[in-house]
Every structure is written in structure tokens, then in C-alpha cells.
Amino acid sequence: MNLKPETLQRIEEVIPHYPVARSAVLPLLHLIQEDAGYISAEATEWVAARLGLQPINVLEVVTFYPMFRQQPIGRRHIKVCRTLSCALRGGYQTCAAFEEEFKVHRGEVSADGEVTIEFVECLASCGTAPVVMIDDDLHENVDCARARELSARIRAAAAARR
Amino acid sequence: MPAPAERRIIFKHIDEPGYTPDLACYLRHGGYATLRKALGMAPATIIDEVKKSGLRGRGGAGFGCGLKWSLVDRKSGKPIYLVVNADESEPGTFKDRYIIHQDPHQLLEGIMVSSWANNVRQAYIYIRGEFPHGARILEKAIAEACAANLVGPNVLGSGYSCEIYVHRGAGAYICGEETGLIESLEGKRPYPRIKPPYFPAVLGLYQCPTIVNNVETLCHVKHIVDVGGEEFAKIGTPGNTGTRILCVSGHVRRPGYFEYEVGRITLGQLLHEVCGGPLPGRTFKAIIPGGSSAKVLRWGETFTLKNKDGSTRTLAVEDIPMDFDTLAACGTMGGSGGVIVMDDSVNMVEALANINAFYAHESCGQCTPCREGSLWMKKITTRMVHGQARTEDGALLQGVADQIAGRTICAFGEACSWPTQSFLAKFGDEFRAYPAAKAAPRPESVPLA
Structure with missing residues (x-):
């Protein structure tokens, strides 16, 4: 994953705010989408690994919420x-x-x-x-x-x- | 009768020139004095004041706030969470937006007072994803409040500690349902939980006791502690206390948000005097009084209501006081306070097609009657508007709608079937006449679906 250093830093700041790491799925996806423009398959797996989840646990979130997208969009x-x-x-x-x-x-x-x-x-x-x-x-x-x-x-x- | 004056308590500083969302401005206006006062009170006393106030939740269901708090399991030994429902997404509702963007510290103070009252050490604000600036404003306000020792460890030297954290949603309406919201906050799809056993007050966030309150409700708690529960209960009408923010949109000359004592203003006063009446050359036709899931009212209809002594009275639609109980007695609800007005340029089939598209998009898909039913209601009304309309479509819609409510895990089943059921009950003729009506030119209408 090629994320900006400030995105990585913010990801590390977010996670401790929750007693259960899985809660950080939505905030991490927001941060990655703001950085990369969309949520790639690689990003889905990266978030799962970072939070100790199965990739499907992240993918099912990406596909449910209207604001997350799996393809790039216009500028x-x-x-x-x-x-x-x-x-x-x-x-x-x-x-x-x-x-x-x-x-x-x-x-x-x-x-x-x-x-x-x-x-x-x-x-x-x-x-x-x-x-x-x-x-x-x-x-x-x-x-x-x-x-x-x-x-x-x-x-x-x-x-x-x- | 002329409309009463607005009574701005929650919206006191909204749109006030020079009023800014920063801490210094809030403190200049007496901010956080209530938190100081609350920290000197026993938590049980605060809960008692909220009960005495009669405050009912402003998110949609109108459930008693004090009662909700009294159901919290305080003996489990598990932490108690407060989750602020800032997912404002019921179509027609736009009140929390202004509190969050213009007066965020009022909300934070309400959260801190409520947290202290309920022994909460961690509060989360679940804000809808479409408010990115609102989320940043809240984060900044929390940082300011932490720096001033108003939020965080050892608040104002009291020994009490509480953190507040902002959690953004991502565009799903169902997250406004409190157990769906909790699932979302746990990082999952927001599938509402079945009750029993998952009452948030007992098994909520992380299976711990959890209070979910609306933004406006928590702001009211601050004012209850300010003036005392009994004083607060004098505002509004018995059983419908306090003020509430009414949001008016659609076909009126002056749409907007207005804060009134609950039940002190009628629908007619609100629409004619406050909102300037219908648009030039038009007349009112239909009103949805409490967010798009509330059952529609037909302008001109009358209701026969029972009095407490058993006698009856007749009430015209424009004379309905905007309170929870009367709107319920008229077969609809005060809901979230979002009043959507439609005039005689609107064809009700097309309006319903718009609403049905919303619910089909937002059904979480967990329960079959809702997932399939909301989709079929959308397909039928969309076909009526854009394809072939048949005189028997109304009956077909009725058949689908009647199989959803009461057969789902959460209230979305009711929310998505009530529009179809009430549109058919109040405007059934228009559904039967639609095949002919759609062929005639209607230059005054805009596309709704």
C-alpha cells in the first residue's frame, strides 16, 4: 500500500480511540479513500491485516456503504x-x-x-x-x-x- | 389566531451575527456554566430532573429521555457508553446540521452533562458521512474543550473523566436506527439488531449498556439542568414539553427551521404565517408532518378525536397542534420534526415514486419483506411514471405494502410501507386516474422520479 505518511500517521492515531480495533474500519476506509481516491482490493486487504480481520469483514463494509467506492472517479x-x-x-x-x-x-x-x-x-x-x-x-x-x-x-x- | 412567537432555546444563537463555533465565543455567552453546576449535583438527581422535565426524544420515536436513561443496566460492571445520534438523514429533517456547524459546544456540554449523569466515560458522536465539515468542527471543538479541561481526564478538577470521539458514517440511512448505528460503530454493516435481547440499554455497543440520544435531545438536557426539570416542563404542553425545531421544506414561500414550544403552534399557523403560505398561484395539497416516513395528511381533511372525558371533537388539518400526541391521534407522527409540503402542482403517484426510490435504496436487506417489498414498491411506482400505468396498480401496491410492517427486525419496515399505505388511503383516486393523468400535459409540474 502506497499511502502518504500523514495518512499512515492518522491511521495510527485513530485506532486507540476504540476498545475494539474493528470499530476503526470506517474511519480507516475514509482516510484511505481521501488519500487514494477509492478503495482498492489491496486497500481492503491492508485494512483487514492492520485490524486483525478477515478481508471479507472489510469488503462487506466497502460494498454496503454508498460513500465508499471501488473505482476511481472524476477529479x-x-x-x-x-x-x-x-x-x-x-x-x-x-x-x-x-x-x-x-x-x-x-x-x-x-x-x-x-x-x-x-x-x-x-x-x-x-x-x-x-x-x-x-x-x-x-x-x-x-x-x-x-x-x-x-x-x-x-x-x-x-x-x-x- | 395569530401564530405565537418563536421561542429559541436550542437555536438561540443560530444565525446570530458574530456568533462563532469556537470555545471563546461559547464561554462569552455563559457556556459550560451548566456543566460546572451539573458536576456539583449527584448523577441520580440529574436523571430525576430529566424525568421531571418530560423530555421526549427528538430523533423520531419521541421516547421519554428520562425513561430511556432509567432502563440502563447499571449493575453489570461493564462500562456504559453514550452514543450521540448525529446521523440526521430522515428526508425533510435539517436541524442538527445547524447545531453541529454553528454551536458545537452546546452539544458537547449536553454530552458531558448527560455522561456525568449516567457514569459514562466514553462518548461517541456518530455523524453522517455527508457532514465532513461538521465532523471537523466537532473535532476542533472537542480539542478546544479538552485543552480547557472541560472534556477529558479530571474534568474541572472534579475527578470525573470522559472522552468524546467523532465517528463518521458513510452514507447509509439505516445507521440512524439505533442498533444499526451501534453495529456500524463496531465496524460492521449496519444491520439492526433484534430486540429482545439487544436493547441498547443492556446489550449495546460492545455488548455493554449504551444510551443512544439524538443531538437536539442532548442539547435539551443541558437546558433542563440549567432551569430544572419542573421549570422545563412548563414549556410546551403537558406530555409534550419543551421546544422543538420544526423544519419546513417543499412548496411554501419561506421554507426553513423554526423553534416553537411543542404543541403551541398549529400546522396552519406554521405553513401560512410563519412560512408565508403556498407559492404564488398554488394551493396546498398534501403535508408529510414528521419526516418522509410519517403518514401523509391531505390538506382539507378533518379528524374526529376522542377527548379524555370520552366525548369527541373535530379537528381540521390546519388546526392540528404540532405535538407528538395529537399528530399520533391523527394517524401520523411528529417524528423528526421535518414537515414536507406539496402543492396542487404535484401528482401524488410521482411523489410516492420519489419516496419509494429512497426506501428501496436504503433498505439494509436483512429482512426479506422489507428488502423485496421496498424494491417492488419502487419498481411499480417507477413503471407507472416512466412506463405503462394501469388502473389496478394501486391495489397491487397496497398488497405489497401490507405485507411489510410488523414483519421486520426494525422500524424501517413501517417507515417504508407507511408512505405507500397513506398515499393510497388519502389519494387513492389519483392512483386509479394516473394512466389518463400522465397523458395530459402538466406544464406546472417538475419531475419527481
């Missing part, structure tokens, strides 16, 4: 809330606007590898619907016009990096 992750309060205020149209902007269907990575668009379930900000998370940041009241603004910002950031 930016756009998560549009699909659930009722957001849908009532146009969440499906917001998602379609992002799909149009990046010419990619939800669940897929854009051709340039820049974004993955996903529908997710309730993000607990129903009063400012529709809401969207881009990476770790919540954006509120994202109608189609706002979705286009946010898309332009993502493209500008990508252009600046090149």
Missing part, C-alpha cells in the same frame, strides 16, 4: 440530492443541467476525467433545496442557472491547473 465529485424536498424544488432539473454542462450521464466519469455526477439521497438541507455537494462543500438553492455557474467555476479551476 471533482458533484452530488445532487435526489430526495423529495429537493425534487419538489427542481432537483432533477438541476442534475440534468450538470449532465448537459459536462456532457456526461450521472454515475459516469466525464471524458476528460474532470467530473463525476451522481444523484445521492437526502443531504439534510431540505430548507434550501435543491442542494448539491461538490466534493466536501454544500451548495444551496442550486437551480439550473446556479448549476451552470458552478459548472463554469469547475471548468475554470481545471483550466487554471493545466
Whole structure:
């Protein structure tokens, strides 16, 4: 496993906070996904070995929880809330606007590898619907016009990096 | 009657200009004085005050907090854990988010007071994975509180020690169910446990006695110790004490969060006066009053309720006081306080298709009636919207929904079947008419599924 030294250090800090090492499965998977972008088969085995578990004990967690993924995604992750309060205020149209902007269907990575668009379930900000998370940041009241603004910002950031 | 004024206790400083989530700001506003006071009280006295307060849990079930605490096995010799349910994920609910992001020390103080009362030495905050900033804010707040000797070893020189640790979920709704949450905290799939024997108060985290309380509930505990249980019980209405945060979303002019004394505001006052009424040119049609699993109410319906003396009274939907007991008597629930409003632009088949997709996605898959039933309800309503709709689909849905509730390990079985059952009971005509309705143009509607 090729993890950054600071990830390894944080992993060692996390484990003693639980009387039973197995409890550290979720936090370790979060740390590894933040570092590597996804949970590889190697990572699953590494976590199992580190915590004294069978690999299946870790794999069953990875496959259950929606936030863990076994494949890499786009550089930016756009998560549009699909659930009722957001849908009532146009969440499906917001998602379609992002799909149009990046010419990619939800669940897929854009051709340039820049974004993955996903529908997710309730993000607990129903009063400012529709809401969207881009990476770790919540954006509120994202109608189609706002979705286009946010898309332009993502493209500008990508252009600046090149 | 005009709506009463908001009474902000938990949300006192939410959105207040200049109020920041750091310890210095919290201390400037009198923070942690209640913890000092609590450490001078006997733990049994605090539990007694919470019982006297009548506080009912704010996570969904409305179970008495003092009663929950009194069920804890204190003779086992095993450590007692406190687990904070910050997995806020019931659709329509968005209250704990603001406490966590804007006033984290209020929650920490509530945790410390509750931990002292219950002889807890280790508390975990289980926060939903979609709140990454919230988790960091809590971690920072805990570090500040530890540095100031308010959390950690020998709190304020009292000899009492308690650690708090933040544990992030990873996007699964079922982790809000307390035994599923415990499994998740143990590093497993969050399959809810069967009760008996796995009552958390006896066999919870690591098979030790465990208290699982909602974020808002623990903040209330701090205020109960502040003013005393009897004083707290004067807020709200008998049996429905304190304030609660009502979250309104969907088709109103001013959605948002509002803190009211429980039962002092009616649904009509909340939606018309506080939230500004329906959107221009529209009328209200349906209300889900307590998170998406609560049974739907039809705007315009009336209820015949029994009084204590055996007589009956008629209550219109807009006159329902937003308390636990009246909402239950009207066949629904106060749940998590999330009020979702739908107006006449909504076709109820499409709204149900949206809800069914949620529950099919979130069923943990452990019990067959729920795993299969939630999926079939989704498949049927999705086909109605996107494929062929038949007049008999309502009856088909009813047949599936009626075989889930009461046949599963946890309450998700009820949560996923109540929407279908109540939509059919209140809007059955719309299901029968859907094949014709979907063919007609409806420019006012947005896609819901």
C-alpha cells in the first residue's frame, strides 16, 4: 500500500480511540479513500491485516456503504440530492443541467476525467433545496442557472491547473 | 389566531451575527456554566430532573429521555457508553446540521452533562458521512474543550473523566436506527439488531449498556439542568414539553427551521404565517408532518378525536397542534420534526415514486419483506411514471405494502410501507386516474422520479 505518511500517521492515531480495533474500519476506509481516491482490493486487504480481520469483514463494509467506492472517479465529485424536498424544488432539473454542462450521464466519469455526477439521497438541507455537494462543500438553492455557474467555476479551476 | 412567537432555546444563537463555533465565543455567552453546576449535583438527581422535565426524544420515536436513561443496566460492571445520534438523514429533517456547524459546544456540554449523569466515560458522536465539515468542527471543538479541561481526564478538577470521539458514517440511512448505528460503530454493516435481547440499554455497543440520544435531545438536557426539570416542563404542553425545531421544506414561500414550544403552534399557523403560505398561484395539497416516513395528511381533511372525558371533537388539518400526541391521534407522527409540503402542482403517484426510490435504496436487506417489498414498491411506482400505468396498480401496491410492517427486525419496515399505505388511503383516486393523468400535459409540474 502506497499511502502518504500523514495518512499512515492518522491511521495510527485513530485506532486507540476504540476498545475494539474493528470499530476503526470506517474511519480507516475514509482516510484511505481521501488519500487514494477509492478503495482498492489491496486497500481492503491492508485494512483487514492492520485490524486483525478477515478481508471479507472489510469488503462487506466497502460494498454496503454508498460513500465508499471501488473505482476511481472524476477529479471533482458533484452530488445532487435526489430526495423529495429537493425534487419538489427542481432537483432533477438541476442534475440534468450538470449532465448537459459536462456532457456526461450521472454515475459516469466525464471524458476528460474532470467530473463525476451522481444523484445521492437526502443531504439534510431540505430548507434550501435543491442542494448539491461538490466534493466536501454544500451548495444551496442550486437551480439550473446556479448549476451552470458552478459548472463554469469547475471548468475554470481545471483550466487554471493545466 | 395569530401564530405565537418563536421561542429559541436550542437555536438561540443560530444565525446570530458574530456568533462563532469556537470555545471563546461559547464561554462569552455563559457556556459550560451548566456543566460546572451539573458536576456539583449527584448523577441520580440529574436523571430525576430529566424525568421531571418530560423530555421526549427528538430523533423520531419521541421516547421519554428520562425513561430511556432509567432502563440502563447499571449493575453489570461493564462500562456504559453514550452514543450521540448525529446521523440526521430522515428526508425533510435539517436541524442538527445547524447545531453541529454553528454551536458545537452546546452539544458537547449536553454530552458531558448527560455522561456525568449516567457514569459514562466514553462518548461517541456518530455523524453522517455527508457532514465532513461538521465532523471537523466537532473535532476542533472537542480539542478546544479538552485543552480547557472541560472534556477529558479530571474534568474541572472534579475527578470525573470522559472522552468524546467523532465517528463518521458513510452514507447509509439505516445507521440512524439505533442498533444499526451501534453495529456500524463496531465496524460492521449496519444491520439492526433484534430486540429482545439487544436493547441498547443492556446489550449495546460492545455488548455493554449504551444510551443512544439524538443531538437536539442532548442539547435539551443541558437546558433542563440549567432551569430544572419542573421549570422545563412548563414549556410546551403537558406530555409534550419543551421546544422543538420544526423544519419546513417543499412548496411554501419561506421554507426553513423554526423553534416553537411543542404543541403551541398549529400546522396552519406554521405553513401560512410563519412560512408565508403556498407559492404564488398554488394551493396546498398534501403535508408529510414528521419526516418522509410519517403518514401523509391531505390538506382539507378533518379528524374526529376522542377527548379524555370520552366525548369527541373535530379537528381540521390546519388546526392540528404540532405535538407528538395529537399528530399520533391523527394517524401520523411528529417524528423528526421535518414537515414536507406539496402543492396542487404535484401528482401524488410521482411523489410516492420519489419516496419509494429512497426506501428501496436504503433498505439494509436483512429482512426479506422489507428488502423485496421496498424494491417492488419502487419498481411499480417507477413503471407507472416512466412506463405503462394501469388502473389496478394501486391495489397491487397496497398488497405489497401490507405485507411489510410488523414483519421486520426494525422500524424501517413501517417507515417504508407507511408512505405507500397513506398515499393510497388519502389519494387513492389519483392512483386509479394516473394512466389518463400522465397523458395530459402538466406544464406546472417538475419531475419527481
